[in-house]
Amino acid sequence: MAFKCGLISYAQGLIILLTTSMFAVGFAKTIVVGGTENWHFGFNYTNWAFQNSPMYLNDALVFKYDPPNGTTFPHNVYLLRDFRSFLDCDFRKAKMVANVTHGGGKGFKFVMKKWRPYYFACGEGAGFHCKTGMMKFAVFPLPRCHF
Numbered sequence: 001m002a003f004k005c006g007l008i009s010y011a012q013g014l015i016i017l018l019t020t021s022m023f024a025v026g027f028a029k030t031i032v033v034g035g036t037e038n039w040h041f042g043f044n045y046t047n048w049a050f051q052n053s054p055m056y057l058n059d060a061l062v063f064k065y066d067p068p069n070g071t072t073f074p075h076n077v078y079l080l081r082d083f084r085s086f087l088d089c090d091f092r093k094a095k096m097v098a099n100v101t102h103g104g105g106k107g108f109k110f111v112m113k114k115w116r117p118y119y120f121a122c123g124e125g126a127g128f129h130c131k132t133g134m135m136k137f138a139v140f141p142l143p144r145c146h147f
């Protein structure tokens with residue numbers, strides 16, 4: 001977790017590291033995916049992610065969607081493997097992180113703990129929700145450097 005945000009001595013670095021890890025917890029945000037739109041078919045999540053960036057390490061994304069019922073489409077949440085599979089909505093090596101029931105109630109919470117790109121998408125309809133429904137977005141959470 002030692003992110004270098006400038007040239008610092010070891011002792012300073014240690015103090016800053018301790019401070020920032022506290023700060024990171026204090027400032028970590030919980031972001032509802034899509035805002036009041038929640039997680040549904042036909043909303044531009046790439047645009048949403050762009051408007052809500054930057055996002056930071058330890059921020060939590062909350063996906064809210066109704067469990068399967070007679071009136072709404074079921075949804076889920078997958079992590080796609082890389083940028084290529086994100087572009088193509090290719091779910092072959094994707095990992096399901098939330099199934100069709102996990103978005104109910106308070107929603108499904110995903111904390112971005114790693115410094116890496118995250119490619120989220122809905123896997124329903126064999127890529128149809130991802131492609132036509134625009135239910136996909138990418139986030140690269142940044143380390144916080146407020147000192």
Ligand SMILES: [Cu+2]
Binds near residue numbers: 073075076122135
């Ligand atoms: Cu969907």
